[in-house]
Amino acid sequence: MATSVERSPESGEDAYSTIRGELKQYSFQTEPVPRLHHLDPRVEALMRAEKPVVITDTNLVKSAFHWDADYLSSNIGSAKQTVYSSYKNKFLYYDDKKLPQFPDLQLATKHEEMTFKEFTEKVKNHKKGDKIYYLQQALNDSVGKSLVLDFIKFNWSWATEQQKKYKWGALTSNLLLVGMDGVITPAHYDEQQNFFAQIGGFKRFLLFDPSMFECLYPYPVYHPHDRQSQVDFDNPDHERFPNFRNLYGQEAIVGPGDVLYLPIYWWHQVESVPNHGMTVSVNFWYKSGTEEKIVYPLKPQQKVAMMRNIEKMVTSAINNHEEVPHLLKTMVLGRYT
Ligand SMILES: CCC[C@@H](CC(=O)O)C(=O)C(=O)O
Numbered sequence: 109m110a111t112s113v114e115r116s117p118e119s120g121e122d123a124y125s126t127i128r129g130e131l132k133q134y135s136f137q138t139e140p141v142p143r144l145h146h147l148d149p150r151v152e153a154l155m156r157a158e159k160p161v162v163i164t165d166t167n168l169v170k171s172a173f174h175w176d177a178d179y180l181s182s183n184i185g186s187a188k189q190t191v192y193s194s195y196k197n198k199f200l201y202y203d204d205k206k207l208p209q210f211p212d213l214q215l216a217t218k219h220e221e222m223t224f225k226e227f228t229e230k231v232k233n234h235k236k237g238d239k240i241y242y243l244q245q246a247l248n249d250s251v252g253k254s255l256v257l258d259f260i261k262f263n264w265s266w267a268t269e270q271q272k273k274y275k276w277g278a279l280t281s282n283l284l285l286v287g288m289d290g291v292i293t294p295a296h297y298d299e300q301q302n303f304f305a306q307i308g309g310f311k312r313f314l315l316f317d318p319s320m321f322e323c324l325y326p327y328p329v330y331h332p333h334d335r336q337s338q339v340d341f342d343n344p345d346h347e348r349f350p351n352f353r354n355l356y357g358q359e360a361i362v363g364p365g366d367v368l369y370l371p372i373y374w375w376h377q378v379e380s381v382p383n384h385g386m387t388v389s390v391n392f393w394y395k396s397g398t399e400e401k402i403v404y405p406l407k408p409q410q411k412v413a414m415m416r417n418i419e420k421m422v423t424s425a426i427n428n429h430e431e432v433p434h435l436l437k438t439m440v441l442g443r444y445t
Pocket residue numbers: 244283285292293298302304311376378379389391
């Protein structure tokens with residue numbers, strides 16, 4: 109498997125339209141995410157409304173445009189990196205702190221710690237049928253000096269300006285994502301604001317408004333796959349998940365230099381576009397800001413947060429997650445339904 113990272117060819121638009129023609133189609137409709145220059149006033153309107161937008165020409169991670177597998181191998185240092193491996197191309201996130209409650213849970217992905225050099229070796233020697241690898245490592249002070257210098261040269265003034273303008277909380281982490289051709293992060297939501305900066309290769313984002321919670325059936329909050337959709341997008345079980353038929357979303361392809369604003373609580377499935385080489389991305393996760401005052405009607409995000417708190421409260425109060433379904437059904441069935 110090539111470890112080269114595809115740069116968007118000069119005629120960038122060709123790459124995007126070629127890719128658009130190759131994308132796997134799903135059973136739901138989508139419309140394109142707006143793609144706007146960072147000085148376009150419509151960017152501010154979308155960000156204030158907490159709607160996704162692909163922002164161009166920010167130079168947010170311009171100092172990292174040379175981060176390909178060879179450069180990272182030589183400069184990231186010898187520290188072990190967090191890598192997930194799977195025989196399939198889907199990398200469903202799990203919270204390992206919740207695993208002890210689910211001893212029988214079959215995980216399709218395996219967490220492996222390895223150096224970046226070991227990771228690139230596995231990618232280089234990959235043959236059909238071998239395990240697929242996805243490196244997902246928070247950038248930290250273990251990286252080599254030249255990466256630190258690249259990191260310092262990120263366009264922090266732009267990022268910080270946005271953080272202040274939209275009253276976000278603290279930057280919590282920058283995750284370095286290096287994916288083999290075709291890896292997929294299945295549909296989930298995060299509880300942080302996210303600037304997703306694409307460095308190498310192309311990623312396809314499927315995005316769904318927080319109000320689509322009822323179509324995407326996330327695992328219970330106490331489950332290791334909390335925040336992840338239970339629905340297999342490639343083979344949806346309409347018996348168990350009837351509202352999946354009502355799903356409607358947005359779609360974006362991000363290439364080198366693009367920054368996607370991915371609003372807190374928005375569902376997303378992320379696919380490294382197949383046959384376009386490895387992908388390199390860095391995300392910027394920010395804590396949400398605190399609401400000045402509650403405005404009614406509540407936003408879908410606030411209802412999701414409320415449902416999460418109810419599940420957490422019931423689970424901790426009853427102190428046995430196996431009793432939670434019965435209690436919630438007793439509370440709702442025949443009374444609210
Ligand atoms: C572990 C984070 C993965 C990332 C999606 C992807 O690039 O595969 C994502 O979901 C996010 O940045 O929120």
